[in-house]
Amino acid sequence: MSCPKTQHLLQEYFSDDLAPLAREEIGNHLNSCEQCSNELEALLFAQSNLQKWQEQQVPHWDRGLELFRREHRSGNFRSGFWSRWQWLPTAASFAMLGILLLNVSVTSNQQGFSLSFGAGSGNSEQFDVQLSEFQARQQNEMEALITRVEDRLDSNSIQLLQAVMDQTQQSTAENLDRIYAFFEQQRIRDLEDMRVGYQELVDSDYETIRSLQQLAQFVSYQGTVR
Amino acid sequence: MSLINEDEALIAAALKGSAYAWEKLVKRYESRVYNHGLRLTGNSSDAMDLMQEVFLGVYRNLHRFRGDAKFSSWIFRIAHNKAVDMNRRKRLMTLQSKSGDQDERDIFEQIASYSHDEPDARLSSEELNSQIVKMLSILPLDQRLIVELKVFQSQTFEEIADMQDISVNTAKTRFYTALKKLKVVLEENHVLP
Structure with a gap:
């Protein structure tokens, strides 16, 4: 057990x-x-039994030393050379930011280079005038364009409306014709049905009269026999 | 300096770029990892591939080693994952136990004679290892890995469970099941005393 x-x-x-x-x-x-x-x-x-395993010697291999040295050599190069210059991109970025924020302009003339911060006042007025002229021109062109677009839209809308109305009229007339033809056909069919019904009624009355005549003849014959 | 502290010192030096420290660190563990690979894969070529992959993984992740576990446990966690990956790529040790196989019967007869301490029939270390590899080859990889980690690497069930992402009880059950399978094979081949 x-x-x-x-x-x-x-x-x-x-x-x-x-x-x-x-x-x-x-x-x-x-x-x-x-x-x-x-x-x-x-x-x-x-x-x-498993623990009787005999440790085997590892075949010769480079223990990853080549890779280690290669990567660390390039790592050392990076840390040696670039560590001295790694501030450079950051400094350049700050310099660019300063130039943009302070609106620095460098001009050169016969007297040499000149560095100015902020925009010059004379230039600014001229620039404002040019800018307002440009804006007025742009506005005129924009209004003209809007007018042309509106005209075109209006003419297109009228054409479309007319086409829709024409089509609607045509289809309405066709529909009325069809309805008239249908009623006409229906009327003829009703008349025919009435005629057939009347004929059947007449036939039925005629049969009734014949039966009555036969009955009368029979009665009169019986009286004669007595 | 204790072995663990020595490991930490070597790791720190290797991280600073000391090739000497790296080589010393590899030398300390290469034999364990290589023999681990031999038992899992059954051949020297795959064992070398596995060992190289393990140390490449160690090198690439050395900066992540925090020292909260033993370095040997950390290495065998990498080795475990690499063995699972390798098994996905090519089935490791597909040899299965077949009771009618003459070679296998010979092998177990040799184990039996060795077990009963007959000096004339003593196996060479390669032959003995070959028998052990054949015994292990009847186990599926998850059980083989548990036996490997428990018997040869003295890992705790908690560490093994963590590696295989299973519960401690499942790890114990797998280990017990694996030993039972090995016992059955030995019984079938009349090796048990």
């Missing part, structure tokens, strides 16, 4: 930090249960 505790017990046996009490309990059970102790012995034997 198999012991129900075997799996759980032996799994716990191989635990890393087994409490002393649990280890004692497992030991007690192993002493009393032959099946569990045999199973444990077999598992330990399998494990000890």
Whole structure:
């Protein structure tokens, strides 16, 4: 009979930090249960077979030294050369920012170079006049363009409206013709139905009269016989 | 200086660019990693490939090693992941146990004779390792890795569970199942005492 505790017990046996009490309990059970102790012995034997592994010597290899030296050489180059100049891009960025913010202008004439901060006042007035002329010209051109666009839109809208109305009229006339033809056809069919009904009524009355005549003849014949 | 402190000193020096420290660090662990690869892959060529991939991974991630775990555990975590990757690329050790296989029967007869300490039949280290590799080859990779990490690398079930992203109990169950399979193979081949 198999012991129900075997799996759980032996799994716990191989635990890393087994409490002393649990280890004692497992030991007690192993002493009393032959099946569990045999199973444990077999598992330990399998494990000890693996532990007979003989360490093999590593074949010769460069231990990644070439890669290490190559990458660190390039790393040293970076840290050696660039570390002295790495402030340069930052400084250049700040210089550009200063030039933009202070609106620095450099002009050269016969007297040499001159550096000025902010825009010159004379230039500014001339620039304002040119700018207002340019704005007025732009506005005129824009208004002319808007007028042309509106005209074109209006003419297009009228054409479209006319076309829609023509089409609507035409389709309305066609629809009226169709409705008239339908009513006419319906009227003729009703008349025909009435004629047939009347004929049937007449035929039926004629039959009734004939039956009455036959009945009268029969009655008169019976009177004669008596 | 303890081994762990020595590791940390070597790592710090290697990170500063000392090729000597890097070489010394690799030398300390290359044999363990290579033999780990031999047991997992079953051949020297794949074991070398695995070892090189492991140390390349160690080199690339050395700056991330925080020292909150043992360096050896950290290396074998990388080795574990590399072995799983390698197994995806090419099935590692596809040899399966077949009871009728004559070569295999011979191998287990040799183990049996070795186990019973008959001096004349003592196996060479290569032959003995070959038997162990064949025994391990019957296990699926996840169980083989657990046996490897537990028996040969003395990792705790907690560390193994963390590596394989499983619970500690699952790790214990896999280890127990693996040992049972090895026991059955040894029984079938009349190797058990």
